Structures are given as structure tokens and as C-alpha cells.
Amino acid sequence: MTVPRDFAAHEAALLDERRFDDWLALFADDGHYWVPLLGAAQADPFSHNSLAYEDRLLLQLRVERLKSPRAHSQHPASHSQHVLQPSRIEHENADEARLRTPFLYVEARGESQILLSGTARHHLVRTPAGWRIREKRIDLLNATRALPAIQLFI
Amino acid sequence: MTSYRHYPERVAALVQHDRVHRDLYLSEEIFALEQERLFANSWVFLGHASQVPEPGDFVAQDIAGRPLLMVRQPDGAVHVLYNRCAHKGTQLVTDESGNTGRFFRCPYHAWTYKLDGAPLGVPLKNGYEGTQLKACESGQGLSVVRHVKVYRDFVFVRLSDTGPSFDDYFGEVLGAIDNMVDRSPEGNLTVSGGVLRNIVHCNWKMYLENINDTVHPMSTHESATKAAEALWEGHAPTDPKPMAMEQILPFGSGYEFFDKMGGRVFANGHSVLGVNFSIHSNYAQLPEYEAAMQAAHGIGRATEILQRSPQNSVLYPSLSVKGSPQAIRVIRPLAAGRTLIEAWSFRAAGAPALLFERAMSYNRLVFSPMSVVAHDDVHLFESIQQGLRAGGNEWVSLHRNFDAAELAQSTITTNGTNELLMRNQFRAWAKSMSVEAAP
Numbered sequence: 001m002t003v004p005r006d007f008a009a010h011e012a013a014l015l016d017e018r019r020f021d022d023w024l025a026l027f028a029d030d031g032h033y034w035v036p037l038l039g040a041a042q043a044d045p046f047s048h049n050s051l052a053y054e055d056r057l058l059l060q061l062r063v064e065r066l067k068s069p070r071a072h073s074q075h076p077a078s079h080s081q082h083v084l085q086p087s088r089i090e091h092e093n094a095d096e097a098r099l100r101t102p103f104l105y106v107e108a109r110g111e112s113q114i115l116l117s118g119t120a121r122h123h124l125v126r127t128p129a130g131w132r133i134r135e136k137r138i139d140l141l142n143a144t145r146a147l148p149a150i151q152l153f154i
Numbered sequence: 155m156t157s158y159r160h161y162p163e164r165v166a167a168l169v170q171h172d173r174v175h176r177d178l179y180l181s182e183e184i185f186a187l188e189q190e191r192l193f194a195n196s197w198v199f200l201g202h203a204s205q206v207p208e209p210g211d212f213v214a215q216d217i218a219g220r221p222l223l224m225v226r227q228p229d230g231a232v233h234v235l236y237n238r239c240a241h242k243g244t245q246l247v248t249d250e251s252g253n254t255g256r257f258f259r260c261p262y263h264a265w266t267y268k269l270d271g272a273p274l275g276v277p278l279k280n281g282y283e284g285t286q287l288k289a290c291e292s293g294q295g296l297s298v299v300r301h302v303k304v305y306r307d308f309v310f311v312r313l314s315d316t317g318p319s320f321d322d323y324f325g326e327v328l329g330a331i332d333n334m335v336d337r338s339p340e341g342n343l344t345v346s347g348g349v350l351r352n353i354v355h356c357n358w359k360m361y362l363e364n365i366n367d368t369v370h371p372m373s374t375h376e377s378a379t380k381a382a383e384a385l386w387e388g389h390a391p392t393d394p395k396p397m398a399m400e401q402i403l404p405f406g407s408g409y410e411f412f413d414k415m416g417g418r419v420f421a422n423g424h425s426v427l428g429v430n431f432s433i434h435s436n437y438a439q440l441p442e443y444e445a446a447m448q449a450a451h452g453i454g455r456a457t458e459i460l461q462r463s464p465q466n467s468v469l470y471p472s473l474s475v476k477g478s479p480q481a482i483r484v485i486r487p488l489a490a491g492r493t494l495i496e497a498w499s500f501r502a503a504g505a506p507a508l509l510f511e512r513a514m515s516y517n518r519l520v521f522s523p524m525s526v527v528a529h530d531d532v533h534l535f536e537s538i539q540q541g542l543r544a545g546g547n548e549w550v551s552l553h554r555n556f557d558a559a560e561l562a563q564s565t566i567t568t569n570g571t572n573e574l575l576m577r578n579q580f581r582a583w584a585k586s587m588s589v590e591a592a593p
Contacts, residue, residue, distance in 0.1 A: 035524065037348045049347040049499060049514040052524040058398055061381050065526050068377035073533035146351035146494050147523035149532050 004097040004124055005087050007131050011122075012082035012103075015153050020063040023153070027056055028125055028132040035154060039118065039143035051143065051150070062153075078109040078151045087122075097124045097131065105154050114148055117141045158183050162588055169584040172556040172577065173549045176542040179357035185490040192471060192586040193218035195317040196422075197324065199473040199484055200224055202498075203232050203307040204344040210253045210269060214245075216486070218313060221245055222299060225254075227269050234299035234311050235271045240292045258296070271296030306335045307343060316589075318422070326565065327424035330467030333477040336459045337509075338502035339443075339450035343480070346501040347514045350522045354495055356535035358471075358487035359579070361495060364531065365466045365474045365483070366427050366575035368412035369554075371405050374534060378526045379406030394438065397515050401479075404433035405527065413571040415465060421564040423470030423582025425575045429567060432465035434478045443506050450504070468575075470582055479512040483521065491539050497521035552577050 036042035221237040266274040287293040301312035447456040486494040499513035555572035
């Protein structure tokens, strides 16, 4: 993929198809997945806590766990649907790009489903293999409210 | 549907020596009675004084279904008021926290109150001349919660005018708070980094029991711990672990580990799990921090403080404390089948930033709505809430290691997998529920 504008839609499709290994491969070695507890208002992942702040090791743990038949909370399994607005490219040069993608996210499991909304911010780096994620930051609307379990990847 | 309100013997019969009836978890009537009796008559955790550092700072929080305000006074004291205008019942503030300045002003008709709730003024004052306003509650300012205890900055309330004193109610388990605060070389904690808040569709008691359940990790958390072990395979035991691995891998410890950690129960439902050691005992040593602790407390006392590292200390019925990492969980019941669980992190004055990182990291990994460890817990609690509706068996078993001798004792030290730590909660429950609510 050479056009960063399409990246977020491609990435979301992998998640919605539960192709988690392929999704994880989109992350750079130093890549992070970050859901700040203060949403867009949060400055960094260190001075304040986050709903998730994970490097590749922890993301791998999540992906491997989902493959286990003993992942009890996946009986029945969760499925996600990302509904994205077109990404806006906030910055792009030869080495990196920054995208801003407002979204609705639905996670369904059994009889229940949850709806979240917010803006995804991708910081992408160009590699010989294509664009890779240095950071995917998800700023939830009202991130501080009490939430039910969010089991897959926003 | 069984009615309980006017039948104390029916409530008492729900808790047997070694098992409890499902209505404890399912009945909305029991839930309403718990709010009126257990949560009104017990000392319940409200908040932390560091949330309201300046005069006029407030935190709004419901306890037992009643809207409260924790407010810092001009003289530095922390008071607790009901968040209800004396006039028509408007909540004086609707933000979760903030600073109200030098007084509260109701947004509806502009009645004003001092920070301690005393009445300041009402518009069209002359219209009240010759009326009974001043003689009744509405003319006397905001209702005040009279029984407030600030224990080393942890703020507790007892809403009812009757009930045990704070010290009698908690007794020795206050050592858990002492240990948490003493881990600051300056003896001072600050709530920091935000609160992770989870909605779980289960009864609050199920969550509180599980805090003392040492037999579930092997089966409940197998998917997470096996994935972590597989990722860490090939590393020598002495290899330094990333903080996340240091915190997750011990969840895979076996039955023997959890049994030997030991537990202790106290009167009124309180407990300490992990009196000998816990999954938190083997976090990397921090020489600089230990030196600061020794300078503050002396070598012997510093060692004693740092070696005490229980799994969980429960201050029944609302608070679970971990001295290391510096984190608490607060249990806020919302309905028979709905509970709010909060995970708070603390910054210890005079301790290295790494301690605060540990608290945030642990809460994020284990108590976040996105936690892979919690997903299986939450799923199973919600599964129990549904499964208990089944026919045939209306009881929940708490038989493991039951010993009739335990009925006559209050403080007991025992093995870590003894379900006594849960039975003890339900004995306290039965005792609190037998007390009629104050009017």
C-alpha cells in the first residue's frame, strides 16, 4: 500500500475480519497501541493512566490469548465493526505520515453489543515493506466514563 | 417472589455456615435492603483527601444510592454533605469534581450555603417572614453526614447515626492502609493518573468474594497466563522482565503457591490475603528507594514495611487495598446485577517514579475495561449472575476447609485457599442486615 490515506481502512478491515496476526504485522518493532484514559485531552501515556498502552509484546499476548480455546470470555466470540470517516492526512513526508480518522466502533458478543466513538490517530513510518504503525492512538469520546469490557481492538 | 423486608429470619436464613442462598445475588429487594442497612450502617470508603487539596474543592460521589459531596473547608478539614439543595432537592453540583469557591450556590433558585453547609442566603427573603422555613430542615442548610473519618487521608463515612465506631469496625485491618501510606518515605500519598472504571453485570458481592479467591487464577486466567508464559519462554529466571511480564506471569502460579501465601480474617468481614507472600512479593528491588525508606523509618521498620506485601486486603464492604503496587479497588454497587468497579493509582511522596508506574501498569493490565486478565473474570461473574437462575440448586458452596471451630473466633490465620475469607464476608453481611436502618 503506497497511499497512507487508505491505511486506516485497510487496518480496520483486518480487525473486523479477525485477522489478528496480519494486523499485528502492521506494527513497527517499536510500535504502540494506545487508548488514553483522558481521550484527546491526554498529553502522554506516562503522567496519566490509559485504558490500554501496549507494545508489540503485549499486543502479541492479546492476539495469542484470543487463539486459546480457554479464553472463556470468547465463548461466544466477539466481533467488531469499525465505521470510519475518510482519513485526513495531517502530515506526510518521505519517511512518515500522520492520519486522523473519526470512527464509530461496535463490538458485538452474544446478545449484547457496545458502541464507542472517537478519533484514531495513526503515526505511520515508511519501511521497505510498506507503511508500518509507530503509534495508533485512539481518542475515545468520553473516555473517562465507566465502560463494560472491550475485548477486541478499537 | 420471597419478601424479606419485614422478615429478618428469612434474611438470616440466606447465610448458612458453609453456603449462601442465590437471593443474595439476584434479589432486587435484598439489594435495596443492603443499601438501607449494610451500606448505611458500615464505614464505607468515599474518597481520598488528596482529591480535594484546596478550600472549596469538592468531589461528588454516591454512597448507598445517596448523592454526597466531599468538601475541603477553609480550615483544612474534610467535610461530607448531601448533594441536595435544602429548597427543592436540586443537586448543588453535577460535575464529578471541581472547586465551588467560597460557597455553594444552587443553580435553580440561587439559594447559597457555606462550605460546611450552613445557610447563607435566599432571594426574596421577605417572602419567608412569618413562615416556618427556619424551623424546618429546609431552612437549616445542607444536610451533613455526621460520621466522617479521615484515616491517613482515606475518607470513610457511616451514613447512619447508629453503628460501630470507626476503630471498632475496622480494627487491625487498618494495618493495610498504614502499610500503603508507610511505603511513602514521607508518609504521604496522592491519588494520581486517573481512575479506571468498569461496569460489570454481576452482584457486588461476587466481585468482593473473588478478591479473596485464590483457586480461580489457574483455570480462569489460563488463556492469559499461558500466552504470557509462551512469549517469555527461553528467558532465564534471572533475566530482568519488562514490568508487564513481572506483573502478569505470577498469575500462573499453582495451587500450592496460593495455598501457602496464607490468609487472615477479622471481625466484620475484613481480611488480608497473602499474609506470608503474594504475587507481588518478587517485584524488582529498588536500592535507592530502600535507602530512602531506611532513612525515614530505620532499617528494621523499613524492612518490615517492605516485606509486607499481601495479595489483597479487604476493608469490607467497599475497599480492597494493595500496598505494592500502590493501588486500590473500590466496589460501588449499582443494582443487584450491576456493579461499578474503580481502580485507583497512588503516587507515594519521596518514592521513585517507578512505584507510580507500577501502580498504573498493574491497574491497566489487570483492572482496565480492556484488560485481558479481567475479561475472563468479568465473563465468569456475568455467567454466574445468569447461571444462578437455574432450577434444582439454589445455593452457592463455600465449603472449602470449613471448620465449625471458626464460628466462635473472630481473628483467624489460615491457609490461602480456605474459603473462610469469603464465609467471613457473608457472616458480616448477615450481621449488618439484621440491623434495622435508622429512620
